[in-house]
Structures are given as structure tokens and as C-alpha cells.
Amino acid sequence: MKAIRTFTVRPVLADSLAALDRLASNWRWSWSRTPYDLFSSMDPELWAEVGENPVQMLGAIGQERLDQLADDEEFVSRVREEDERLTAYLAGDRWFQRLEGDKPVHIAYFSPEFGVDGSLPQYSGGLGILAGDHLKSSSDLGVPLTGVGLFYRAGYFRQSIGDDGWQRESYPLLDPYGLGLTLLRDTDGAPVQIALDLPGDRRLAARIWVADIGRIPLLLLDAETPSNSEELRRVTDRLYGGGGEHRLLQELLLGVGGVRAVRAFCAATGRPTPDVYHTNEGHAGFQGLERMSEYITGAGLSFDEALAQVRASTVFTTHTPVPAGIDRFPRDLISAYLSSALFRGLDAERALALGLEDYDGGDRGVFNMAVLGLHLGQHANGVSLLHGDVSRHMFGALWPGVDADEVPIGSITNGVHAPTWVHDRLKELSERRFGDSAVPTHDWTDTARVSDEELWSVRYDMKRELVAEARRRVAASALQSSPVAPAWIEDLLDPDVLTIGFARRVPTYKRLTLMLRDPERLTRILTDPERPVQIVIGGKSHPADDSGKILIQQLVAFSRTPAVRGRIVFLPDYDITLAKTLYPGCDVWLNNPLRPLEACGTSGMKAALNGALNLSILDGWWDEWFDGRNGWAIPTADTATNEVERDDAEAAALYDLIEHRLVPTFYNRENGIPREWMSMVRHTMTELGKRATADRMVRDYVTALYTPAAAHDAALRADDHAKARELAAYIGRVRASWPNVSIAHIDQTGIPQQAAAGDLLEVKAAVRLDGLCADDVAVELIAGNTDENDELVYTSSTRLRARGPAGADGLTEFTCVQPLTVTGSFGYTVRVVPSHPQLVSAVELGLVTYAS
Numbered sequence: 138m139k140a141i142r143t144f145t146v147r148p149v150l151a152d153s154l155a156a157l158d159r160l161a162s163n164w165r166w167s168w169s170r171t172p173y174d175l176f177s178s179m180d181p182e183l184w185a186e187v188g189e190n191p192v193q194m195l196g197a198i199g200q201e202r203l204d205q206l207a208d209d210e211e212f213v214s215r216v217r218e219e220d221e222r223l224t225a226y227l228a229g230d231r232w233f234q235r236l237e238g239d240k241p242v243h244i245a246y247f248s249p250e251f252g253v254d255g256s257l258p259q260y261s262g263g264l265g266i267l268a269g270d271h272l273k274s275s276s277d278l279g280v281p282l283t284g285v286g287l288f289y290r291a292g293y294f295r296q297s298i299g300d301d302g303w304q305r306e307s308y309p310l311l312d313p314y315g316l317g318l319t320l321l322r323d324t325d326g327a328p329v330q331i332a333l334d335l336p337g338d339r340r341l342a343a344r345i346w347v348a349d350i351g352r353i354p355l356l357l358l359d360a361e362t363p364s365n366s367e368e369l370r371r372v373t374d375r376l377y378g379g380g381g382e383h384r385l386l387q388e389l390l391l392g393v394g395g396v397r398a399v400r401a402f403c404a405a406t407g408r409p410t411p412d413v414y415h416t417n418e419g420h421a422g423f424q425g426l427e428r429m430s431e432y433i434t435g436a437g438l439s440f441d442e443a444l445a446q447v448r449a450s451t452v453f454t455t456h457t458p459v460p461a462g463i464d465r466f467p468r469d470l471i472s473a474y475l476s477s478a479l480f481r482g483l484d485a486e487r488a489l490a491l492g493l494e495d496y497d498g499g500d501r502g503v504f505n506m507a508v509l510g511l512h513l514g515q516h517a518n519g520v521s522l523l524h525g526d527v528s529r530h531m532f533g534a535l536w537p538g539v540d541a542d543e544v545p546i547g548s549i550t551n552g553v554h555a556p557t558w559v560h561d562r563l564k565e566l567s568e569r570r571f572g573d574s575a576v577p578t579h580d581w582t583d584t585a586r587v588s589d590e591e592l593w594s595v596r597y598d599m600k601r602e603l604v605a606e607a608r609r610r611v612a613a614s615a616l617q618s619s620p621v622a623p624a625w626i627e628d629l630l631d632p633d634v635l636t637i638g639f640a641r642r643v644p645t646y647k648r649l650t651l652m653l654r655d656p657e658r659l660t661r662i663l664t665d666p667e668r669p670v671q672i673v674i675g676g677k678s679h680p681a682d683d684s685g686k687i688l689i690q691q692l693v694a695f696s697r698t699p700a701v702r703g704r705i706v707f708l709p710d711y712d713i714t715l716a717k718t719l720y721p722g723c724d725v726w727l728n729n730p731l732r733p734l735e736a737c738g739t740s741g742m743k744a745a746l747n748g749a750l751n752l753s754i755l756d757g758w759w760d761e762w763f764d765g766r767n768g769w770a771i772p773t774a775d776t777a778t779n780e781v782e783r784d785d786a787e788a789a790a791l792y793d794l795i796e797h798r799l800v801p802t803f804y805n806r807e808n809g810i811p812r813e814w815m816s817m818v819r820h821t822m823t824e825l826g827k828r829a830t831a832d833r834m835v836r837d838y839v840t841a842l843y844t845p846a847a848a849h850d851a852a853l854r855a856d857d858h859a860k861a862r863e864l865a866a867y868i869g870r871v872r873a874s875w876p877n878v879s880i881a882h883i884d885q886t887g888i889p890q891q892a893a894a895g896d897l898l899e900v901k902a903a904v905r906l907d908g909l910c911a912d913d914v915a916v917e918l919i920a921g922n923t924d925e926n927d928e929l930v931y932t933s934s935t936r937l938r939a940r941g942p943a944g945a946d947g948l949t950e951f952t953c954v955q956p957l958t959v960t961g962s963f964g965y966t967v968r969v970v971p972s973h974p975q976l977v978s979a980v981e982l983g984l985v986t987y988a989s
């Protein structure tokens with residue numbers, strides 16, 4: 138019979154083991170080898186059964202075994218050591234504490250998903266795992282950050298593959314207590330509950346779970362509370378479950394509820410109010426409207442003043458150029474919420490305008506969460522150099538008249554949390570040879586420290602582990618439909634064979650089945666009698682995406698054909714747990730998206746830190762860091778006239794690379810070791826180790842975005858928001874005058890017909906300012922080389938100075954003298970842009986006037 142309620146009963150721990158509770162409920166165990174080993178050593182079989190989660194382990198292990206362990210001196214002393222380590226980790230000064238100068242006080246980091254560990258399935262793919270890695274590196278670096286998300290009762294789905302190759306989804310319910318989360322309580326010890334007043338007299342309440350990610354608290358809002366109707370309890374049932382209003386309610390809870398949860402958390406714990414709000418993708422965009430509402434009703438600011446204050450402190454990161462990855466809602470649906478009591482004090486029409494696609498090529502009936510994010514975030518970025526560029530073009534219409542390369546969206550390339558993703562065998566090798574387990578910080582090209590033989594043998598062990606895990610998973614999957622597992626599974630994969638890995642979500646642009654383009658050729662590659670290749674694949678398709686499920690089915694069907702069976706395998710239920718075995722167990726990591734749709738991609742970085750070489754389309758991070766020695770670039774068939782041609786050409790290039798480059802390098806041996814291969818492995822680990830980590834990424838966020846955002850926030854907030862009021866008034870004035878701002882004429886002197894480098898160019902511009910004063914604007918000389926279309930390339934800009942007040946003709950004269958430093962075809966133009974110390978970019982208001 139089925140229980141109607143389930144819960145986890147905690148055991149009673151002897152005093153000597155009491156610290157286990159604390160160790161189990163801080164997720165640091167998930168990226169530190171010693172506490173992980175401590176828990177798994179309590180009962181290795183049970184550890185696997187409980188999904189490698191220590192709180193589950195403590196619940197399941199039984200009093201008898203615990204009593205035994207309490208008498209085991211060695212175990213007790215390990216517990217004590219781990220407890221001391223955790224205490225030291227949580228307390229000490231780290232990178233952030235040693236950072237000089239003004240720093241942010243507290244950063245609230247919002248994300249719809251967080252991938253912290255396989256046993257906490259609150260993520261669907263890269264976006265969530267990046268968020269989890271961001272928290273972990275912030276913890277390691279001592280950055281004062283708090284994560285804000287939702288607690289999905291069933292998380293993302295578990296995947297199995299039927300006999301027909303079709304993806305099946307299941308949604309096991311999670312018990313937050315059983316995962317080591319704690320309810321946020323107020324200073325009186327009562328559980329905190331926040332609530333949102335929705336239209337139609339509904340009230341959406343949520344409790345707040347706190348997960349301790351090292352030093353970082355992660356707040357997860359949960360609508361499963363008796364205060365809610367059945368219907369509203371379902372708001373946090375699943376990650377990316379429903380569409381339309383269900384999704385909107387999730388995002389309102391994340392954004393509006395998230396801000397309220399942070400307030401309650403700060404009140405309960407005495408932490409300072411955040412001065413920076415970072416939204417990881419657009420889903421949490423309503424946080425900005427909630428904060429504007431706070432400023433309007435609390436501090437008496439106007440809409441524009443509140444907007445200026447919120448923008449100053451908001452960092453927005455866009456994560457995808459794929460339209461389907463961006464949330465868009467019908468205008469009328471949003472309008473109903475914006476004009477309800479939920480957003481007190483907010484002018485609904487104006488708030489709506491912040492998210493409407495009210496620009497060339499947009500749909501005015503649509504409220505777009507990325508547009509809202511860009512309007513509310515004065516600091517915005519994409520997630521690789523290439524993606525920054527793609528985003529500037531993609532969102533350029535929001536800043537009409539602004540050149541794409543000046544659109545105010547920068548980039549910070551993603552990274553991965555090395556302690557989570559580097560395999561224990563490699564960490565041990567690093568400890569033996571370099572004295573610590575910080576693998577990416579070391580010089581692996583130093584053959585005197587680590588021999589080829591030693592590194593190869595560690596990599597071989599990791600491959601063996603993947604082979605064993607693949608056999609175990611495929612056998613378990615087969616046993617679901619037949620009483621005995623087929624014999625061929627015992628020979629599935631071979632650690633001596635060149636192993637290529639490919640795993641990711643399955644949206645169309647990632648092209649899961651590109652490798653199947655020419656099945657005969659692939660079969661020949663896989664089954665070469667002398668130098669075979671094997672491919673290990675994984676990936677989940679969104680439950681509503683049948684086209685993705687069809688791709689999985691095609692791949693599964695191919696992998697089951699007798700000719701290739703055992704050399705290519707699809708492993709079901711790709712998640713963090715599988716990923717941790719998969720990346721280190723591959724020689725090569727493959728990625729073949731349609732360029733430039735992969736904003737960054739991170740799986741290849743995780744593989745690289747474990748010594749795998751990348752084989753990838755030049756997209757995302759690979760476009761930036763491929764250097765000819767860390768793997769291979771699949772050429773992009775940009776000139777193809779249609780998709781079929783493009784896929785054919787890129788697949789052919791992929792096969793060519795495997796046959797002519799990968800296979801010979803891998804199988805060319807000297808005393809059993811592929812020397813050239815190993816030198817590429819060493820180069821990869823060393824060079825990408827410097828760049829591809831989340832530590833580097835978080836440091837970049839702190840210095841390039843969080844610190845300026847905090848400074849802007851403080852400046853605007855001081856003296857009862859004096860500068861916010863002043864900035865809003867300034868923007869109002871500039872916007873009103875701008876239509877009449879113009880450059881009446883330009884005089885140039887100093888340059889003879891035959892200009893030479895060093896000649897002085899003197900430019901005078903007569904500018905109509907229409908009531909603005911000279912300090913309100915910057916008049917800029919933009920000069921540089923020109924191309925064949927007279928377009929300026931490689932420009933520099935010089936500010937012209939006003940020569941006095943406006944004359945009787947209403948014109949103000951601006952001048953500058955500029956030596957010619959470039960040679961060749963040269964050109965310049967003059968423009969007027971707003972100028973104010975609290976603007977981050979000269980063109981962020983979208984106001985630019987060029988000389989004509």
C-alpha cells in the first residue's frame with residue numbers, strides 16, 4: 138500500500154559523532170574529497186543506494202552501525218578533523234577579504250535553477266550548473282553573496298529510455314528535510330513565510346528553505362505550504378513544468394518573492410541589505426520592479442528616481458541567443474498583474490513599457506523578460522566574448538542609432554568550479570606531485586614532476602571507471618524490461634579505445650545527431666579493427682519537446698544496431714552525478730552546435746580540467762580559447778546555402794578530423810604511451826586551468842560588475858537618494874531636449890591636402906544644445922582608419938571642450954586639437970552624447986546625435 142505522507146526520521150547521534158549532522162548539512166561535502174570519503178566509508182553500498190547524500194545516509198544507516206562507529210576511534214577522530222576543517226573554511230579570510238578598495242557589501246544572486254549536486258536536482262542544464270558553480274566559487278573566494286531561487290518539489294525529471302528508444306520522464310518527489318535543508322526562521326524561531334497578493338483575491342505564500350553551500354546561503358522559495366490553495370501549491374511543483382501563467386507565477390515568486398525572502402533573511406540573520414542584485418538570465422526580472430515599488434512606497438521616490446536607483450545596483454546576465462530560451466509573455470497577462478496590488482505604487486503602463494518589445498523587429502504585444510532585464514540592469518553581460526558580440530547585435534534595436542559594438546552589453550566568459558569537477562584521482566596526483574589538490578593552478582607541462590606514464594595511468598583509471606559505470610547503467614536499464622541483462626553488456630566499451638564523449642540538453646541547435654549524418658562512415662570509424670573509436674552519449678530532452686525526443690530515439694536506434702553495439706552507447710539520465718564520471722573518462726569532448734547559438738558551453742571546460750581534449754565547432758568559449766594545441770576546431774560551413782548543406786559539410790569535417798588527426802595521434806605509441814597526445818593533454822590542463830575556472834569568473838564579476846554596481850548604488854542612495862533624484866531629473870531634461878540637439882556645422886583647420894603623421898588636426902563644432910548646458914553632454918571626435926565604405930574601424934575618441942556659453946545664434950562652440958597618429962586612409966566624425974558621472978556607458982540612454 139502507498140503511504141500518504143513520507144518523512145525522514147533522523148537518528149540520534151552520540152556526542153562523539155554529533156558533528157556529522159553539521160557536516161552533512163553543509164554542501165561543502167559535495168566538492169571536498171575528505172568529508173565525501175568520510176560519509177561514503179560509513180557504508181559504501183548504502184552510500185550508492187541513498188544517491189550519495191549524507192543526510193539520507195544518516196537517516197538510513199541505522200542506530201546499530203552508528204553505535205559501532207561511535208566506538209571506532211579512527212572514525213571519531215576523522216569526524217573531529219573534518220569538523221575543524223569546516224570551521225576553518227567557514228571563518229578564514231579569503232581572496233575577497235584581502236581585496237583592496239571599496240567593495241560590495243552583499244550580493245543577491247537570482248537564478249531559476251541551481252545545480253549544486255546530483256542529489257539536489259534543482260537544475261536542467263548549463264544555466265543551473267553555472268549558478269551552482271558561481272555559489273561554490275563565491276564561497277571559496279569569500280564573496281558575500283546569497284543565492285535566491287525556488288524549491289521545486291520534483292525538481293527536473295529523471296530520464297529513462299524505453300525499448301522503443303523513446304524518452305520517459307518520472308518526477309520523484311523531494312523531501313527538503315531529508316536533503317539537509319533548513320527552514321528559515323525569524324528571531325522568535327517561527328518559520329518565515331512571505332506572500333504575494335495576486336489579482337482575483339488570491340494570495341501566494343511561500344516558505345523559505347536555506348541550503349548552506351559552504352559559506353554561501355542559498356534561499357529556495359517553496360509554495361508547498363498549508364496557507365496555499367491546492368492550485369497555488371503547484372506553483373513550485375516542477376522546474377520549467379508548465380507554460381503561460383504557471384511559468385509567470387514561478388517568475389513572480391522568484392523575483393518579487395525572492396526580494397522579500399532576502400529581506401526576511403537579512404532581518405533574521407543580521408546580514409546587511411544587499412547593494413548588488415544579479416539576475417542570472419531574465420526569469421528573475423521582477424525583482425527590479427519589486428524594488429522600485431519598495432523605493433516608491435518606502436522612500437517616496439518617483440518612478441524615474443526609483444528606476445535610476447534600481448538600475449544602478451542591478452547586474453543582468455543574458456545566457457542565450459536562442460529565442461526559445463527567452464521567456465516571453467502576452468502583454469495583457471502581464472498588464473493584469475502589473476496593475477494589481479502586487480506592485481504597490483508602480484505606474485503599470487510605465488512598468489509594462491520596460492519589458493515590451495517596442496522596437497524594430499519586436500512584437501509589441503509581447504512582454505520579454507530579457508528586455509526587462511536590460512532595461513532594469515545598468516550593468517549587463519553575455520557569457521563569452523563571441524556571445525557578448527552576438528548579444529550586442531541581437532539586442533541592438535533597444536538602442537536605436539547606437540553602433541552594435543557600442544551597445545552596452547559586455548561579456549564575462551563562464552567558468553567551472555574545479556573542486557567539484559576535477560576527478561579525485563587527479564586531485565590525489567596533484568597532492569602527490571604539487572603538494573595540493575588545486576589541479577588547475579599547476580604547471581602540468583612539467584614532465585620532471587609528473588611523468589607521462591603517471592598521468593596516463595591516472596587517466597586510464599578514470600576511463601576504466603567510466604566503462605564500469607556505463608555497463609552498470611546499461612545493465613540496470615535492460616533489467617527494467619527483461620529478467621536478465623544481455624551478455625553483450627559485459628563487453629560494452631573498452632578503456633583502451635579512443636573515447637569521445639558528447640552529453641548535453643537536446644535542443645535542436647546542439648545537433649545531437651550530427652554524427653549520424655553518414656552512418657556508414659561512422660560505423661567504419663567505430664569498428665576499425667586496428668584503431669577503433671567509441672562514443673559515449675547522454676542528454677535529456679525537455680519533456681514538451683518531441684523533436685528532441687526523436688533525435689534521442691534515432692541515436693539509441695543506431696547504437697543498438699549489431700555492427701556498432703558496444704562502441705557507441707547512450708547513457709540515460711544525464712545529470713551531475715553521471716557528468717562527474719563521464720568528463721574524466723573521455724579522451725575527447727565533442728561539441729557541435731550551430732554557430733553562434735551556443736552562448737558559452739561549459740561541459741568542454743570540465744572535460745579539459747580533467748585532461749580531455751576538445752573537438753568542437755568554434756562557438757562559445759572554444760572560439761575564444763582554442764589555440765591549436767588544446768584540441769581541434771571543426772570548421773564552420775558559413776558559406777553553405779542551406780542547413781542540409783551546412784550539416785553535411787560540418788559532419789564531413791568532423792569525420793575527417795577524427796580519422797586523420799585524432800586517431801593517428803591517439804594510437805601512435807612509444808612504450809605504450811601516445812607522447813604527442815599527452816603533450817596536448819598537459820598543455821590543455823595548464824592553459825585552460827588558468828582560464829576556465831569559476832574562480833576566475835567570479836573574480837571577474839566582482840571586479841568588473843559587482844564593485845561598480847555597488848559604488849553606483851551607494852552614490853545614488855546617499856543623502857536620501859539625492860543623486861538618484863538628480864540623475865532622474867537630468868535624464869528627464871536630456872530626453873526632453875534631445876530631439877532638438879544638433880551639430881550645426883564643423884570647421885577643420887591644420888591639415889594640409891597631403892596629411893602626414895604628427896600633423897595637428899583642429900576641429901571646431903558648433904552645437905545646438907536646446908537649453909542643455911555644455912556639461913550635460915560630451916561632444917566627441919571619433920577618429921581612426923576607414924575601410925573601403927568609409928566606415929570607421931579601430932577608432933579612438935577625444936572630447937571637445939566648450940569655448941564659452943552659447944552665442945546669440947543659440948550655438949555653442951566646442952573644439953579640440955588632435956595629432957594624427959594613424960597612417961593610411963583616415964576619417965573622423967563628431968557626435969554628441971549625454972554625459973553624467975552616474976552613466977556607465979555614454980550611449981546607455983540610446984541618445985546619440987552625429988554630425989551629418
Ligand SMILES: *Cc1c(COP(=O)(O)O)cnc(C)c1O
Pocket residue numbers: 261262263264266640641642711712713716737738739740741743
Ligand atoms: C556542464 C553540464 C551541462 C552544460 O553543458 P553545456 O556544454 O554547457 O551544454 C549540462 N548538464 C550537466 C549535467 C552538466 O554537468
